[in-house]
Amino acid sequence: MLGLMLGVAALILVLSVMNGFDRELRQRILGMVPHATLGAYGDEGLDGWQELATEIRLEPGVAGVAPFVQAQGMLTSYGRVQGVQVNGIDPRVENEVSIISDHMQQGETGLLQAGEYNIVLGELLARFLGVSVGDKVTLVLPEASVSVAGVVPRMKRFTVAGLFSVGAELDANLAYIHIDDAARLKRMQPGRVDGLRLKLDDLFKAPELARRVAMAQERPFYVSDWTRTHGNLFQAIQMEKRMIALLLLLIVFVAAFNIVSTLVMVVTDKRSDIAILRTMGATPASILRIFMVQGVLIGFIGTALGVGLGVTLALTVTDLVAWVERMLGIQFLSSEVYFISYLPSELVWSDVGLITSAALLISFVATLYPAWRASRTQPAEALRYE
Incomplete structure (x- = not known):
């Protein structure tokens, strides 16, 4: 017995x-990363995304749509450097595709205003850099600019406006800024974004649904989903x-x-x-x-x-x-x-x-x-x- x-x-x-x-994988990790993304080919970005987002929201199985501008870079502060993925988001619609607002430890995503260059960091990332709300951090992008002083990396000073914690690895390598600030840093034309993030009712149907949504559009899109980034x-x-x-x-x-x-x-x-x-x-x-x-x-x-x-x-x-x-x-x-x-x-x-x-x-x-x-x-x- x-x-x-x-x-x-x-x-x-x-x-x-x-x-x-x-x-936890489904709710936390996949609550922060997109179930699927649609983006335009090339570096010019996607224009007319508002009409496209409205059309995609009507597709069966799509729970939310939000634009994004994404960049890879390094954050520096007090002599410390950490690689980071920077997501440019629109705080007004980000809640449709992300749970970040539910896991803010300090501040809120609404403080990300265009032109103010505020940034929201993961709690582990902020701890490593030794910063808190109100401190300054410098974002260095892996792109060079030519000036009278020679070739210098593209840098911008940001103010920490909030900290989030989802209790996952994303706390150590993810940061959020306003989508307009991100587009300006990447020197994109006004009104353009990298693509659209989709939240789906059934995340296990992401590959099939993302392809179906992309095929329904007149212009070509590249398609990605969570099974490629976190499926393993x-x-x-x-x-x-x-x-x-x-x-x-x-x-x-x-x-x-x-x-x-x-x-x-x-x-x-x-x-x-x-x-x-x-x-x-x-x-x-x-x-x-x-x-x-x-x-x-x-x-x-x-x-x-x-x-x-x-x-x-x-x-x-x-x-x-x-x-x-x-x-x-x-x-x-x-x-x-x-x-x-x-x-x-x-x-x-x-x-x-x-x-x-x-x-x-x-x-x-x-x-x-x-x-x-x-x-x-x-x-x-x-x-x-x-």
Whole structure:
């Protein structure tokens, strides 16, 4: 019973943690990065995007559309340098495609006004640069400008207007500025953007839906979606979930083997009692049922205890790990290494039902051989030396 309980509990707990990582990937990482993007070919950018965005919003499956101007560069402050992806956004419509407004620690995205050159940084990025709200940072773009002083990199001073934290790797390498400021830095013509970001009702249909939206337009667009940028992370989590579930299921098989060995020993020890029952009129079928009931009872109690323990741990493991981290003064999941900074857990009752059914089925199958051996006991053989 103890072995079966630990196996079932471990299986429920680990699958819940893997489901939690899967949920965090969808809600946090994919809440910040676009489900899909449409952009024009070339460096001139996309013009007439307002009409295009209005048209795309009417497409089935599209939940939101927002323009963007994107650039890669370096932020410097107090002698520290950090590579960063700078997203130029329109704060008025960014909430349609991003969850950044829900995760602002200081300030707000509404402070990004055209011409003021304000910037919103990830919390880890700000900590590395040693800046806070109100401080100045310098953005250096990998493009050179020719002046009387020679060839110099393109630079611009920004004021930190806010900090966000989604508890993921994006906190260390992402920054937001106003879309007009970004276009001006990239020397794009007024009214042009790099492309449109799409938020979809079903993110798993992103490749198909993005291509369908692009094909419906008269002019050509390049199309990208989250499966190209973060799909490998999602696939890794799915594969690890299946492999870990398979490995932990072996614990249940070991526990079931213990049921077999226990019942075989009981049959061997009770041979004379079985023989006496047979001489009193017990049929092989009744002997079979006795040992099957005993094995199934062991399996049922062990599985029930495992389900109770596993569900309890799955519902409390996040707070439990956080408490251990506070007590020991350490952090098991650093956001500088992992894509989230805490241990998530999501209990899926369908997984619990599947695990319970598998454990009960394995326990039932484990009783068949010992019960069959007991039913084959011959009274004369068993009582010969009594």
